[in-house]
Amino acid sequence: MVAAQGPAGPRRRLGAELRRLRSKAGLNLEDVAEQLDCSTSKISRLETGKGIPKLPDIRELIRIYGVSSDTERDMLLRLVKDSREQGWWEPYTEGVHPERFVMDAPARYPALETDAIAVRSFDMATLHGLLQTRSYATAVVSAVLPHHQPREIEQLVDLRIRRQQALCRDRPLQLSVVLDEAVLQRMVGGPAVMAEQLQALVDVSRLSMVSIQVLRLDAGLHRAHAGQFVILEFPEFVGPDVVYIEGHAGDTYLENESDVVLYKNVFADVADRALDPEESRRLIGFYLRKYAPPGKVAP
Secondary structure: OOOOOOOOOHHHHHHHHHHHHHOOOOOOHHHHHHHHHOHHHHHHHOOOOOOOOOOOHHHHHHHOOOOOOOOHHHHHHHHHHHHHHEEEEHHHOOOHHHHHHHOOOHHHHHHHHHHOOEEEEEEEEOHHHOOOOOOHHHHHHHOOOOOOOHHHHHHHHHHHHHHHHHHHOOOOOOOEEEEEEEHHOOOOHHHHHHHHHHHHHHHHHHHHHHHEEOOOHHHOHHHHHHOEEEEEOOOOOOOOOOEEEOOEEEEEEEHHHHHHHHHHHHHHHHHHOOOOOOHHHHHHHHHHHHOOOOOOOOO
């Protein structure tokens, strides 16, 4: 069994249990909100794992739902405790001005990625954070957060690099990436940064748990080009899979089964149109030779 490593998993499991208990009790959100003297959005956030549960609230919900089993009550209270544990990523965002349009600033994405067993990503603008070198990540974060202080940029880059440990943990995260060829052509940070980044990309592509495919420009326009996205897959005991979409106006998390299936189909389709991993590695090597000084490309 793959153990959850952060509070996102316990929060999602607690939410599923609370939703099940409310349904079993024949109550709707309004009924529960009235008894708990709170808003329906608070109950909804607890049930979707987006809210941080408070022990008094959960004890009161246990009473409202008529939970009589000591085992079930202890399980719910244990999930509350686990849900309130500090995530490893939180120190990296302390003192950082909150802003959207950066994957690391909101706590929810790294929390979900920590509990995921697999990530599939389609990228059109820059490489996925799990593949970025420090220099490349610094250039990316600096570009998308132009008003942040250098210290804040450094913290977020440190977080991005720390996330990459998921690829070498005891049970590594399975990473499947399809990237548009434009990502290889787009200059980020200058030729030296690009050369270092593409060499690192070649190296990581040889890991057994990593699959990198390139969608050639001559493959034409594909429905995946409607926008880049990330699919996070979880063990059944953690919760359903999630689609993450990043944008200027904020982050979107899709959890409805039909939405997740749609994006999985889009990813499978674009992966089928992309070069296979070996052909992709050769193409990455071609761009690497363009950026690197003569004689500086590792075999």
